[in-house]
Amino acid sequence: MQTENPVTSAPFAHIDEAVALAHAAQATYGAASRAVRSALLRGLADALERDAAQLVAIADKETSLGDARLNGELARTAFQLRGFAERVDAGIANLQVDDAAVPGAPPAGRPQLTRVHVPLGPVAMFSASNFPFAFSVLGGDTASALAAGCTVIVKPHPGHPELSRRVHALAARVLREQGLPEGVIAFVDQASREAAVHLVGHADVAAVAFTGSYQGGVALWRATNARRRPIPFYGELGSINPLVVLPQALTDGVETPAATLAASITMGCGQFCTSPGLIVVHDDADGDRFAQALAQTLSTQKPHAMLTADMHRGFESATAHVAAQAGVRVRLAASAENDEAAAPAPRLFETDAQTFIANAALHEEMFGPAALIVKVRDEAQTLDVLSAVEGSLTVTLWGAQADTAANRALAATAQRIAGRVLFGSVPTGVAVCDAQQHGGPWPASTQPQTTSVGYAAIERFLRPVALQGAPQWAITATSGTATAE
Amino acid sequence: MQTENPVTSAPFAHIDEAVALAHAAQATYGAASRAVRSALLRGLADALERDAAQLVAIADKETSLGDARLNGELARTAFQLRGFAERVDAGIANLQVDDAAVPGAPPAGRPQLTRVHVPLGPVAMFSASNFPFAFSVLGGDTASALAAGCTVIVKPHPGHPELSRRVHALAARVLREQGLPEGVIAFVDQASREAAVHLVGHADVAAVAFTGSYQGGVALWRATNARRRPIPFYGELGSINPLVVLPQALTDGVETPAATLAASITMGCGQFCTSPGLIVVHDDADGDRFAQALAQTLSTQKPHAMLTADMHRGFESATAHVAAQAGVRVRLAASAENDEAAAPAPRLFETDAQTFIANAALHEEMFGPAALIVKVRDEAQTLDVLSAVEGSLTVTLWGAQADTAANRALAATAQRIAGRVLFGSVPTGVAVCDAQQHGGPWPASTQPQTTSVGYAAIERFLRPVALQGAPQWAITATSGTATAE
The missing domain is CATH 3.40.309.10 (Aldehyde Dehydrogenase; Chain A, domain 2)
Structure with a gap:
């Protein structure tokens, strides 16, 4: 059952390198202010739109989905990145519950407690085939992980390799422009099943997001559960609607x-x-x-x-x-x-x-x-x-x-x-909004209480922590109200 | 991998019967109003306190924990049941997010969506040894599941069998007095490992809550994951603090x-x-x-x-x-x-x-x-x-x-x-409040983003559902604002 991997192993050196970049960037990015995170999300949206014509042409060549659909999907992807940016500014990742101390004996008496949220850490993100923009390199999983303060290791889908590389290059440029480490959005340009299993088993990966086939998803879910220390696996696997x-x-x-x-x-x-x-x-x-x-x-x-x-x-x-x-x-x-x-x-x-x-x-x-x-x-x-x-x-x-x-x-x-x-209406077409829920009992989702579309998707990558008797600096540092980064 | 069980199987007939009771009660109880649920929680608290002297005497005989500690724990358990009742009244299980329709094409244009929460369904609840009241028959897992609108199948801990039976009998009496089906709190008086595996594999069980040893918890987690349709497993397994x-x-x-x-x-x-x-x-x-x-x-x-x-x-x-x-x-x-x-x-x-x-x-x-x-x-x-x-x-x-x-x-x-x-302070003693977080990365919890103490524990047993273009009656029926049951 001890399937976590050593930090380097020759056949997967490329993957280990990507994880190392994301891991190294996590401390900086996880502690970054709301303003830094939302600026990144907006910068990525702008960059996608700037290169839209070129990206859609590549996507169409690789996927046959057609200009109209692909332009619409790119617009949706940018809309989604900006939507997360707005919510980061509004404090979606920084919800805080305060319970003042109550003098006296338990159960009524209690210490001061503040519930905050911390990012899980580097997320291994498996792109889907069918939405080369909206569920791929800069799609909803990446946007929600970045909004939560998690770095991302992108595993592109082999159905659109050139598009994935281009979109990642664009993301890398935005990171450079904004002075953020490249590991905030790391990239694994390798497609084998073994490589994927290696990635989800890596000790420095903190969560997995997957959209794809039932068989592929279940295999990776099992590999994730076989870790010495299992981690959350968010898989959207299949649905007959x-x-x-x-x-x-x-x-x-x-x-x-x-x-x-x-x-x-x-x-x-x-x-x-x-x-x-x-x-x-x-x-x-x-x-x-x-x-x-x-x-x-x-x-x-x-x-x-x-x-x-x-x-x-x-x-x-x-x-x-x-x-x-x-x-x-x-x-x-x-x-x-x-x-x-x-x-x-x-x-x-x-x-x-x-x-x-x-x-x-x-x-x-x-x-x-x-x-x-x-x-x-x-x-x-x-x-x-x-x-x-x-x-x-x-x-x-x-x-x-x-x-x-x-x-x-x-x-x-x-x-x-x-x-x-x-x-009424038809189920195809999933609005990106606060009320959306894209997930359901198995096999729809491996974690049916979470969504992979809409702004509640961020919750997948945050973990609550109760701070007991904490000095104000500790609460402020975590709840993200600090303006410094 | 198809380990879900048929509805009856001779060696575990007792378990199948308990699950059938909980399953049958789920439709009624899951649709019950806030007032019905909170009255049940308060009725259980009152009944525990009424029989406190007798229950503590049995508990002390079975656990050696002593009168002072056990009286305190019983008080905490009643406090916790009442705390959930207050929050049910305040709508903790009925949080609702509304997104009005926006005319126009996507991504900005969208249909009307309302995000509500539904109870998962019958919860198999494994009592812990070390808190014969607070993490047992009517402990935090049961209280939070009942608050969410889930029926419960209680698996008592063999360390305090007589106490478990007494507390369940008391709960059954409260259910009768309040005109609720006995299956709202079903009881499995059987302790083997095989019986436990059978219970978590039962097709009509919708979630599992477990507090106990690492080995026992991991075995049941694996059995749950081996179902044809895996379900959420909330295990608190061990921690070195x-x-x-x-x-x-x-x-x-x-x-x-x-x-x-x-x-x-x-x-x-x-x-x-x-x-x-x-x-x-x-x-x-x-x-x-x-x-x-x-x-x-x-x-x-x-x-x-x-x-x-x-x-x-x-x-x-x-x-x-x-x-x-x-x-x-x-x-x-x-x-x-x-x-x-x-x-x-x-x-x-x-x-x-x-x-x-x-x-x-x-x-x-x-x-x-x-x-x-x-x-x-x-x-x-x-x-x-x-x-x-x-x-x-x-x-x-x-x-x-x-x-x-x-x-x-x-x-x-x-x-x-x-x-x-x-x-500062010491980690023993966990306050029951809104800000509490009792859970953490593996092996502390199998689902590190959830808590088993404090009022956020209810989230484990609710699942978000987005209602699209729904008539008002459908939203009201689910969001629990209806007063009828």
Whole structure:
């Protein structure tokens, strides 16, 4: 169980060097004032925007995501960095709870205590494939770690290596301009599984942030737990995002809802962690018309290529696995020609509630433009289907606006399994704001009480400390109200 | 890896039954109003106090902790239940963040979002041996889970079985009186390791709270992580609680500080999770006088018997292991007669900083009345010793009141490894208040960002959910402002 690594080990010297830089920078950056941290976050946002045209061109070449989407994503990434900067200025990392001393014997009597927050230390940050800006080098994990006062060791995703290098070079320039050590944002330009395991096992890494596949994430989570001294691992691993279509949602016809849903399923070629992969529909005439309309609309969609050839293979394999399950009907199959292309055709499957509930193979994510329709008999069976899912980033409810006992039960069940519950709309698209929650019970997140999108994401990288009987200088130094750095 | 259990399995039918009760009660209790939850917490406090004399007598028979201590602990437990009740009334479990919709395109444009908190669900709660009231059936874990709206499955500690049964019977009576289902506080009267593993693996258990030994805790943590869908595990596992004696603390002589420290080391026969087990002293004349005075005072202490024979054996084995390490000097040995008694004699060991840093065997807790003195050359070496500890519930600093660079470095290092940093005083005795933090980096806690003492402990059992575009009834139902239950 003692898998922490020595400070240097030849095959991973590059990683050890990056960790050493981040570790060395932690003392300075962890003690830096709010003004220093927020200036860094704003400087990174400005630099991204200044180089936007060039960066988007590289990103498009590497990911096929297209100019419009990539420009929007870069804007979101800059918005997010500035949003964290504003909140750092407002003291989000410096929340403090004071309990004055109370004379007398315990339990009522007590010493003076002040609860402050300290940064965890260097964070190993694993970039995602599907958001080359927003969940990559300067994405939400990096922004929230920097806001908390943690240095970051960026592990880029092999799906966009050149973009990652460019964005890191840009970050390094901003650090130099602002007189901060380069180790505040260290970079590991190495992609093997063994290298990743080495990184999360390094004694000087204090936390891990990961967005990616279930298998890759679980492997790193296990490696992190096998350390002599385990550390927090924040993994966002996979989610099937149930969308419940109640009969009330179809009273104005099936065409518009089907088109809305088809667009969400195929957005970004289905490579969104919040892509709706499970559609719960009542087993009645309207439900069947809706399923048909959905299949029809999906068949006309032409998604762009997937991010990597590996992911395309993974999608074909996952959809074939679902298609092969007993009791599953293929509503929309891949045509032979589409199977050969880099851009996969959308798929749609259908099954009944009992089959779904009994077969865990149907509860797993198909990452790409595919969904499984589950036909339910009634509202009680809808609850059973959701309960079988167990964990998801989102649940979307269509037609549940009215205050009825059935809708209350549905909303309660949805909240039991998901981090975000939508009343109407589609789950793709995650707003960056204070109220956001992007996380949920396993397998959505390894730490379901945390979020990787929105400003509460900073909490992952802060640890509370109670200072007992502390002199004022000690409280001030930690609570970040000091202006010096 | 699929170790979740079927709903019934003969050898553990008793456990399955308790989980089924808690699971069935969760829907009702999780949706109960603040008034219902706070009335329950207050009712439990009242009932404990009403039966205090009888309960303390049983506890003393089973634990040897003595009337004074046990009466104080019962008072603390009732105080804690009432403190959670007050905070439930004030809305601690119902914090809500609202982000109004912003028209326009993302990233600035966004839907309406409200962040609320939902209870995790049934909590498997493992009682500790050393606080038969405050960390047992109705202790802090139960109180905070109930405050969060979670039902609890209590696993009593075998060190005080009769007391546990009595306190549970009392709780069951309060539940009946208040018209709540008995499963709100379910009880598992079975103690084997296999039974415990079965309990944490049960599909209907949503979280685990554990206070106890490192080995037992890690075994259950691993079992929890081996579930098909892992769940949060809050374990408080062990801590050596460094206490740093700076030369400034000894300027008025060594006798008083030595007596204060000796009392803390032997309090409760050293069976406190915050017992100071590592004493860092400068290697100079005053430091040596202090070490001598400490050994002398300790030799006069007569601790009561340890909680169980197993724990006594564990203490003898842990201290013998430390005594056998190269470079360790025995400052105070057990006399032959003490070794035979149920009450162990205090032990004191001494080593130098380099020996300590290099030998991980010296970083582990000796649960009982023992401490290891580490002699340091200077302040820099003090930081190295603390860094080698890595994780602890507390660090205590004596003589670090002045605002100097050395004290700032010491305070920063102490905060990096501990959840509570004391300036003066002793770490035994943990105030129940809002600012408290009882937790720290591994091995102190499996989830170092949470606390098991103080009112922030409730956060362990709540999960944020973002409600998007939700009708008012859905927000009200979850945020607990509804008065109906």
